[in-house]
Amino acid sequence: MSIFKSNYAGTCRTCGQRFPAGTLINWQRGLQPAHASAALCQQAAAAPTEGAEGAEGSAPKAKPKRVSAVDKFAEMHTANMEATREMLKQHGEGIQKLASIIAAPRKAIRGPDGRISGTVADLGSRH
Numbered sequence: 001m002s003i004f005k006s007n008y009a010g011t012c013r014t015c016g017q018r019f020p021a022g023t024l025i026n027w028q029r030g031l032q033p034a035h036a037s038a039a040l041c042q043q044a045a046a047a048p049t050e051g052a053e054g055a056e057g058s059a060p061k062a063k064p065k066r067v068s069a070v071d072k073f074a075e076m077h078t079a080n081m082e083a084t085r086e087m088l089k090q091h092g093e094g095i096q097k098l099a100s101i102i103a104a105p106r107k108a109i110r111g112p113d114g115r116i117s118g119t120v121a122d123l124g125s126r127h
Ligand SMILES: [Zn+2]
Pocket: 012, 013, 014, 015, 016, 017, 034, 035, 040, 041, 042, 044
C-alpha cells in the first residue's frame, strides 16, 4: 500500500467520489485507488469534482440551457397535445358518423318478388 499524488483522475473506492489528478490517494496493487484519508473523502463529498474548473463557473452556464430545454419540452408537449387533439377530433367525428348510422331508422329492402330481403339504414339524405 502506498500514498502518493495520483497522476490521473479516478474514482475513490471508499467514497465513490471522482477525484482529479494530483489528489493524494491510497493506492494498492489490484485495488481501485482511494482517497488517502477519510478527511479527503469528506472534502470530496462536500465539493464534488465534476469538472475541476469549479462548480461556480458551471452554474450560470447551466441555467439558460435548462430554460431552453424546458422551452423545447413545452414545444414538443404542445405539438403532441395538438396531434392528440386532432386525433380525438377525428375519432369523435368517426363515432358521430357511426352513431348516426346506428341510430338512423332502417327501411326495408324488398326484392323483385316483394318480399323483404333485408334492411338498410335510412339516413334521410336522399328523400
Ligand atoms: Zn474517497
